[in-house]
Structure formats: C-alpha cells, structure tokens
Amino acid sequence: MGWINFEYYAFAALLLWGVGSVSLYLKTDKQGIGVRVPALFSAAGLAVLMLFILLLWLKIDRPPMRTLGETRLWYSFLLPAIGLVSFLRWRYKWLLAYSLLMGGLFLLINILHPETYDKSLMPALQSVWFIPHVIVYMFAYALLAASSLVALKAVYQDYRGKRWNTLPNLADNFVYLGFSFLTMGLLFGALWAKEAWGHYWTWDPKETWAFITWTAYLIYIHYRYKHQHRHKQAMWILLIAFGLLMVCWFGVNYLPSAQNSVHTYTS
C-alpha cells in the first residue's frame, strides 16, 4: 500500500484519461454522448487518483503534502479537475485534453521519480495552518497553470494566423480565481509563520519567490484592466508569470540563496 503500488492507481488513471481524451475527438451525431463519455472517463480517472490520495493519507498518517512528489500528486488531480469543470461549463475540448495531458505528465514524473513514503513530519509543519495553506496554494497553482495553457494556445493560434479572441477572457477567469487563492495562500503562510517561527515575513527564499510570483500576476491583472485590447502582450505577461511560478515551486531548492531556507524540504 502507499507509494508501494502507486503504479497501479497511476496506470488506471492514465488509461481512463487516455480513453477520455480520445473520445473527446471522436465524431458522434449525438451532442449528449460527445460530452458525457469524455466527462465520465475523466471523472473516473479523478476518482481513482483521489482514492489513492486518501489511502496514502491513511497509510502515512499525515497529510500527503510535504514532499514535492506529494504536491505533484495533488496537482495531477486538481488540474484535470479544473479542466473537467470548465469543459462541463464552457465546452472547451482542447482545455480538457491539455489538462488531462498535463495531469498525466505529472503522474508519469511520479512513477519515474518515486519518493520514500516517510511518515515523519517535522514539528514546524504540525499546525492547523498546514492543510489550508497547502490546499489553497495547490488550487492556485492548478488554476494559474490552466490560465497558462490558455495563453499558450492563444500565442500558438496567433502564430498560425487563426482567431483566438475568446481566449483572453477565459484566461482572465482562471487568473482572477487563481490569484484569489494565491493571495490567500500567501497570507495564510504569513499567519502561520508568525506562530511557528516568530515572524510573519522574513524574506526567506521561498517566501521571496512566492512574492515574486504574486506580483507577476498582479501586473497581469492590472495590465488587463487598463488595456482590454492589448491581448498579445497580456498573454506574454501570463507566460512569464507562470515561468516565475515554476521557479517558486521547483527551482528554489537549486538557487544559491536557498541553502539556509526553512522551507526546502527535499527528500
């Protein structure tokens, strides 16, 4: 149990998502089937993954949110979940397909780079803030990743000379929601840091990069508000912002400044 047979769950989810993605692009006459079949397969894959997350949680006796591998697990759940909800709501086939692909990619990374399923949780992480802080952040990251998928699509369509005028509005929907969660995550983190380390903000490298990411999306929101028709520049701001988010998430551990960070729990 636990990470030990993660492969089975992961392959089951990958298979279901694979079938779901293919069924998205099959031609059917009936409108209902074209929506329901892919939605059902995607949802089944999500259910398998959620089951695994819950079993892992029970098994290791602490929330599975500590290591990078564990956060990737949440990500590979939340991103397809967002893709599915927006598919049901706005019928964006490509978005569901891409988010399933990204979710699947993260599952593959976890299969190739398994980690110890270590039960220990250092005392600083044992706090009521731990779960809300991490969940809210994972939500934010997944929504903001969805917005960058939209931006990528927009830039690609633009490059091919095709229409993409509805995409920036979709990106905005994701960014506003994602930024809201990002702000909450940042502030929960500050309130928690005060309880655990005595100060709410110490410009620790992880905090610093979280702040950088936050300002980048702040710039996007304001730029969009002021210049409703400069779509192309806005999409590029969004892509740069996501690059900074990736540094915050994965890259910080490798930076020279991170040697004495309190937030780098590599394992």
Add this chain to the structure above:
Amino acid sequence: MRRNTWQAPWSYREGVIIGGGLVFLGVVWQVFLPSSGFQLPFWPGNLYMGLIFLALLFTLHFLLKSTSVVKWLASVPAAVTSAALYCGLAILLGIIPQGQSSGSPIVHVLGLNQLTSSWVFALANLYFLTSLGLATLKRLFPFKLKNLGYLLNHAGLWIALTAAALGSSDLQRLSMNCTEGQPEWRAYDGSGQLVEMPVAIELLDFQIDEYPPKLTLVDNETGRIAVPDKKNAFFSVADSSFQLLDYRVEVDRLLPEAGLIGDRFEPVNEVGSPPAARLTVTRLSTGDSQSGWVSSGSFRFQPYAFKISDQYSLVMLPPEPRKYQSDIRVMTQEGQQLTATLEVNKPLKLGGWKFYQLSYHADMGKWSDMSVIELVRDPWIPVVYLGIFMMLAGSLFLFRHGTYKKKGLENGLD
C-alpha cells in the same frame, strides 16, 4: 497618436524613467552616504514618519489631484512599473544569498547581500506605496459600496506593507539559551548583542517525543545507501516486516534505550542510551536466514551495524523528533511567577512579548537539557494583521470579477 515623453497623460515610459532614476539615486546614496543603507527611526519617530507620509498622500490627492504626476501615480502604468521594480528587486533578493558576506565586491558595495535594508529597496517601497496609496484614495472619496472589494484589497495591502515597513525598526527578536534548573535573563539579538530582559525564564523540563527509528541497507565499501529504488530505501522499525533488495527484514525486539553488553544489547536506563533492535534477515533467493543487532548510536555511544554479507550491512538511523517542548517558569522583577509549556507552533503570549520554542542542543537529541527560546516583541502587529484580514476579505471579491471588467468598459478606461 504619438506622445512625447513627459507630455500628459504619462504612461509606461515615464514609469520606467522614474523607476530607473530611483534605482540610480538609491545606488548613489548607498555608495556615498556614510551609513551602510537605510535606517528607520524607532518609536515614536516611525509613527511620525507614517503620519507625515499619510498627510502627504492626502495633500497630493486633495490639493494636487489634477496635476499629471498625481493622476499618473494613481494610474495603472505607475502601479505596473512600481510593482515590476519591486518584483525585480525581489528576484535579486531571491537569488543572492542574504545576510552573508560575499566574495564579490560589487555585491558588497551595492548592499545586495542586505538588500532589504538598502536605499534602493527603501525608495522602491516608497514609490510602490505612494502609487498604491493614491490609487486607494482615488476610489475612497467619495465612498461607494461597489468599490468595497477594491478598497479592501488596495487599502489592506497598503496598511499591511506600510505597518510592516515602519514597524521593522521596533521589531525585537531575541533568543535565550535556557539550561534546566538555571534561571536565565540574558538574551541575544540577531547580531549577538547581549540584551538583559526584565523577565527571567527557568527551564523546568525539556522533552522530545521521537518517531520510531528507520533502518536501511548500506554498501560496506562505500558506506552509501545500497537501495537504488528511492521509494523503498528506508523502513521504520514500526513497519516490520519489510524488504530491502533481496532481503526480508523482521524486527524481533526493539529496545528504546539500550546498552551493548558483549555482542548483544540489553535495556538500560542511562543518559545517552540509544535505541537498538534485534533483526532477523532472510535472503529470499536462497532462504538463508541470520539474526543480529543494530543501534543508531548517540552522542555518547557508537552506532552499531549488522553486517549481513561481504557486501551489505543493515544500519539504524537516529530517530527524528516528532515533537519537542519546554516546561518553563517565567519570573518578573516584581516577583510574579507563571509556569507554561512551550511547543513548536504553540507560543506563549506575555506582556507584549511572545515566547517561542526555537530549538535545543541537537547533538544531544532527547537528552538535551538546554532549550533555545525565542522572544519576540512586535508592537505594530495589530496594524499589519488589520491589513492582512482586509486583504483576505478582499480576495473573496475576486471571485466575481466579471462586474469589475464590465465597469471598466463602461467607464471607457483604455
């Protein structure tokens, strides 16, 4: 339509020039002013500074509103350029190690290894807060309910950042090394300066609760972990039995505190007695089985490995702390006393100070009779929290941004 620089309405070009000018000014001051960096006054000087800043913003807003500078400072291009400047400085902060002396003279002269107290950082902060403050005032008067979300976000951020910046000079973070049975009133600040506290702390008892130790297989020659498969490289003794490479390991006996007697371990009750376990190992491909002891060792005793073949040994890792806590007695000069338990994430509040369990004598582990307690005084924190809670409320308004965007269109902002 082409617009010359500095011709109204100002936009990004002016923002970049002003931002660049501030960086230039900051660098010049950093290099040529005698003190190394920007020094905020203590209470009440910082309060006066805050009030003057606020008065200045109100004056700009109410008396000079129609000038192109003020209009521009309260606009999106100023917000974007000042946020970008702040973001750029934060990137430097996120790359260059802070608070350490650096080999590079450029880093040293420009104060890049103490960026948050450099002039450039202070000026960027001022620019950002001026823009944010004026943008807030612009929608605060006259007050309209539909602007509530905007005001919570913008005023909240302004209040939190301003209070955090001004309050940083009044923030005191001290640490005190308390040894069991000896009242202590000497604390040290970040630079190692002694500060005498008006209260004394006596450590009554320090306790650590540990996770069960883990076992792994190492290569006798290299001393490295021999299991290439990272996910199954360690096992907790509590999870017996388990498999490491071709070996099945069973824990027959676990002694939380043990001493080596001859070639076996027995329970003992002595300071520094490490955990030990008796294991039975079966080689799955041959069915051969053997038994032996492992122990993690401690600050007093050597670790003990179980050599299971020419190639491999089983070893026990030192147990990790699950929880640590200090029972303390706090005594004031007036002779009042109070006892409390400090734990990570559970600080104690007393007379404007907060007491935190920080660390302990890590080499001694659970036998440490010393506990490091951090004492923090941050009188501005209620104001910072006011800002934070305003922003938390404001973040909920972002859920329904559709209304924002339509308003923008109606107002013809573009």
